[in-house]
Structures are given as structure tokens and as C-alpha cells.
Amino acid sequence: MSETSFDAIIIGAGVIGGAVALELADRGHRTLTVDKAPSAGSGSTINSCAIVRFSYSSVAGINLAWEGMHYWKDWANYIAAEDELGLIEYHMTGQLVLQQAGAETHAARVKMLWDEMGIPHEVWDTATIKERCPYIDPSLFGPPMRPADDAFWKDPTGVIERGYFTPDAGYVSDPQLSCHNLQRGAELRGGTFWFNAEVTSVDREGGRVAGVTLADGRAPKAPIVVNVAGPHSYLINQMADVYDTMNIKTKALRHEVHHVPSPDGVDFDRVGITVADDDLGIYFRPEVGNHILIGSGDPTCDPREFVDPDRYERSLYPDQYEAQVLRANRRLPGLGMPHERKGIVDLYDVSDDWIPIYDRTDLDGFYVAIGTSGNQYKNAGSAGQMMADLIEAVEAGHDHERDPLVVKGRYSGVDLDVGFFSRNRQINPNSSMSVHG
Numbered sequence: 001m002s003e004t005s006f007d008a009i010i011i012g013a014g015v016i017g018g019a020v021a022l023e024l025a026d027r028g029h030r031t032l033t034v035d036k037a038p039s040a041g042s043g044s045t046i047n048s049c050a051i052v053r054f055s056y057s058s059v060a061g062i063n064l065a066w067e068g069m070h071y072w073k074d075w076a077n078y079i080a081a082e083d084e085l086g087l088i089e090y091h092m093t094g095q096l097v098l099q100q101a102g103a104e105t106h107a108a109r110v111k112m113l114w115d116e117m118g119i120p121h122e123v124w125d126t127a128t129i130k131e132r133c134p135y136i137d138p139s140l141f142g143p144p145m146r147p148a149d150d151a152f153w154k155d156p157t158g159v160i161e162r163g164y165f166t167p168d169a170g171y172v173s174d175p176q177l178s179c180h181n182l183q184r185g186a187e188l189r190g191g192t193f194w195f196n197a198e199v200t201s202v203d204r205e206g207g208r209v210a211g212v213t214l215a216d217g218r219a220p221k222a223p224i225v226v227n228v229a230g231p232h233s234y235l236i237n238q239m240a241d242v243y244d245t246m247n248i249k250t251k252a253l254r255h256e257v258h259h260v261p262s263p264d265g266v267d268f269d270r271v272g273i274t275v276a277d278d279d280l281g282i283y284f285r286p287e288v289g290n291h292i293l294i295g296s297g298d299p300t301c302d303p304r305e306f307v308d309p310d311r312y313e314r315s316l317y318p319d320q321y322e323a324q325v326l327r328a329n330r331r332l333p334g335l336g337m338p339h340e341r342k343g344i345v346d347l348y349d350v351s352d353d354w355i356p357i358y359d360r361t362d363l364d365g366f367y368v369a370i371g372t373s374g375n376q377y378k379n380a381g382s383a384g385q386m387m388a389d390l391i392e393a394v395e396a397g398h399d400h401e402r403d404p405l406v407v408k409g410r411y412s413g414v415d416l417d418v419g420f421f422s423r424n425r426q427i428n429p430n431s432s433m434s435v436h437g
């Protein structure tokens with residue numbers, strides 16, 4: 001095998017690309033990961049809230065997340081390599097899903113699926129929410145609105161009667177470090193990483209993929225290429241000439257997450273949990289230094305801005321900052337409105353139904369792990385296993401189109417239904433069409 005010839009090339013060293021590389025390397029495949037950035041995890045992963053939760057709208061989505069959580073709990077064994085930067089820590093705070101008004105809610109569907117599937121959870125009534133989270137105001141304020149709407153300022157209409165708490169949920173506070181950990185794990189198993197290495201073409205030979213060409217002229221070869229390019233995934237699919245062959249498409253959506261100090265007197269670092277709040281259209285979690293991260297749950301009143309992933313506004317929009325932080329003020333009294341706006345702007349790689357695509361393509365040897373839609377950080381480990389199982393099965397002759405692969409998660413033994421994440425599925429009507437997936 002020459003220095004520019006590999007068993008598999010992975011495009012992207014984010015958390016999903018890193019997990020695919022580690023998994024393939026662990027199974028003895030000679031992998032090359034190429035990334036145009038100077039270091040691992042410098043794409044959308046760097047700004048991820050990295051919340052680990054199980055509140056998905058489908059059995060397949062919940063299974064992937066449930067299995068994925070076990071990797072975070074068992075991180076040191078999974079990586080099984082030294083990292084001079086240290087290993088990430090999993091903060092198992094638990095997650096509370098607040099039940100907004102109305103019967104047909106995402107929270108109600110999630111609760112029904114958790115009951116059917118046996119996902120451990122507690123039902124909290126209003127008194128329990130107040131007792132366990134005294135910093136939370138459990139009033140009903142919804143539906144979500146923007147502060148420019150007079151109705152935003154109206155008095156609460158009632159109280160939240162129920163919340164669903166999963167104790168195994170939590171977050172990772174340094175998502176970029178998790179990618180470095182994955183890189184070191186893959187390298188220890190023989191994987192190679194090239195940074196500042198931008199793919200400019202996906203190359204074919206004899207009707208199948210044969211490698212990639214980089215902006216600097218290098219052209220590494222491999223019979224397998226995996227597109228894990230995050231918000232740039234559609235551009236790589238266009239290079240491979242498979243974009244038009246897929247029923248489900250992906251595009252880059254601009255998103256903001258705001259970073260605010262905890263209310264006075266609340267040690268959110270110690271007592272804070274992650275909360276999904278559809279009543280206000282936000283989610284939040286503790287961040288180191290007694291801060292809180294606030295994201296949007298994509299309520300319909302928030303504008304959606306699809307962008308060119310190489311040209312978009314990277315400073316915070318004052319009105320979006322106000323919307324998210326004022327909503328959080330209603331749930332967390334005393335939070336206030338900091339004079340200095342802090343937060344991040346980054347991109348989701350959104351698929352048509354906000355469910356990822358983990359699949360082969362019409363180009364033999366070319367695979368995709370894309371469309372992660374703002375919600376797949378948590379699934380890196382389980383997606384890595386699923387992709388490696390898929391690649392090995394298809395390369396061994398399995399017809400995944402006719403007989404969609406179902407594999408067992410190595411930790412929990414749940415079914416990972418690869419076919420559910422097909423590029424050619426019909427748009428899933430049960431999807432929340434939001435970051436909830």
C-alpha cells in the first residue's frame with residue numbers, strides 16, 4: 001500500500017467523521033481522513049451544544065441516541081488511547097422535557113415512545129419541577145413568539161403540569177476536544193489524518209469511486225470514500241455527481257446559541273440540568289463557569305435562513321439574541337439581559353425532514369453520513385458503528401436497497417435500523433421538522 005493509497009477516505013474530521021474513522025481503523029481498515037480545516041472538530045462540531053438526550057420523534061431516532069449515550073459514558077474505554085490534551089468529560093445532568101399545552105405535542109409523542117421502548121424516565125408534576133428545579137418558573141407562556149409581538153408580553157395562561165426527566169441525558173462541554181480524542185484513537189489504530197486538505201473533486205474509475213483530489217494537487221486513492229463534510233455535504237455530493245440521485249437533500253441553515261451568566265444566587269454549574277422547552281421554543285443547558293447556553297428549538301415564528309456555507313453572517317443578530325434570551329428570562333427569572341451579547345453563529349446541515357442520512361449512494365464505494373440537522377453530536381459513536389457495519393456489509397455484497405440493514409448496538413443491544421436513514425426515503429411525516437429530529 002503506497003503512502004497515498006488507502007482502504008477508505010473520510011472527508012471531514014468532525015465528531016461524526018472522527019467516529020467513522022475510529023471505527024473503520026479499529027476493524028483494520030487503513031483510513032485517511034482529510035479536512036480543509038487546520039485541526040479536528042473545527043467545523044460545525046466546534047460550536048455544538050453537545051447535548052445528549054433521547055427526545056426524538058421515532059423509534060429509530062431514540063434507539064440511535066440511547067445507544068450513542070453509552071459511548072459518552074464509556075469514553076475512555078472507547079477511545080482507548082492517550083490524548084495529550086486530555087479526554088472529554090460527560091456531564092450527566094439529566095434532561096427535562098417540558099410538556100407544553102395541547103394534546104398533539106412533541107413531548108407527548110416522545111413520552112409515549114419512551115414508555116413503549118422502556119427508556120428510563122421520571123414524570124414530574126408541577127410541584128416536582130419546582131422542588132427539583134427551584135430556579136424554573138413552570139408557568140405556561142406559549143405558543144412561542146418573538147418579543148416584537150405584543151402577545152409575547154402577556155401574562156402566563158396556566159402552569160406546565162408535566163415534565164419528563166431522563167437521568168442518563170447530559171452534555172459534553174468541549175465538543176472540539178472530543179474530535180481530537182477520536183483522532184488520537186483512530187491514529188493509534190493506524191488511521192492517518194491530513195489537515196489543510198480541501199477536497200476539490202471526488203474521483204471515479206471503472207464506474208466506482210476511486211479517491212479524491214485536493215486543492216494542493218494531491219490525489220489520494222481509495223475504493224471507499226465517506227462524505228462526512230457537515231454543512232458542506234451537498235457540495236461534496238455535487239462533486240461526486242450523486243446529489244441529483246438522492247431523494248432527500250441537505251442544505252446549510254444558520255443558527256445562533258447564546259451564552260449568558262446564570263441568575264444571581266443560582267449555581268447552575270452544580271444544580272443545572274438540560275431543558276427542552278417547546279412552550280417557549282428554546283432549549284438550554286449549563287455551561288462551565290456558571291453560565292447557561294440558550295438555543296432555539298426552531299419554533300415557526302423564528303425565521304429560517306439557509307445560506308452558502310462559505311459566506312454567511314457570523315455575528316449575532318440583535319433581534320435573535322433578544323428573542324432567545326428574553327424567552328429564557330421567562331423560564332429562568334432573574335436571568336437578565338447582559339449588555340454584552342455573547343454567543344456563537346454556526347450551521348446545521350439540515351435534511352428535508354431533519355433526520356440524518358446514513359447510507360450508501362448510487363456511486364459504488366461512495367457513502368454519506370450527512371444531514372445531521374443540528375442534533376447528531378450525541379450519536380457520533382453509534383453512527384460510527386452503523387456506518388462501518390453498512391460499509392463492510394455492502395462491500396461484501398449485501399444489497400442494502402432491497403434488504404435494508406439492521407444492526408445491534410454494541411452497548412445496549414438495541415436495533416440500529418440503517419434503512420430508516422435512507423437517502424431515498426419519503427419525507428418522514430412524524431418528524432418534528434426541527435432540531436428535535
Ligand SMILES: Cc1cc2nc3c(=O)[nH]c(=O)nc-3n(C[C@H](O)[C@H](O)[C@H](O)COP(=O)(O)OP(=O)(O)OC[C@H]3O[C@@H](n4cnc5c(N)ncnc54)[C@H](O)[C@@H]3O)c2cc1C
Pocket residue numbers: 011012013014015016017018034035036037041042043044045046047048049050051052197198199200228229230231232255256257346347348369370372373374375376377378379
Ligand atoms: C449551534 C449548534 C448546536 C448544536 N447542538 C447540538 C446538541 O446539543 N446536541 C447534538 O446532538 N447535536 C448538536 N448539534 C449538531 C452536531 O453538532 C452536528 O450534527 C455534528 O457536530 C456534525 O458533525 P460532523 O462531523 O458531521 O460535521 P462537522 O463538524 O461540520 O465536520 C465536517 C468537516 O468537514 C470539513 N469539510 C467540509 N468541506 C470539506 C472539503 N471540501 N474538503 C475537506 N474537508 C471539508 C469541515 O472543515 C469540517 O471539519 C449542534 C450543531 C450546531 C451548529
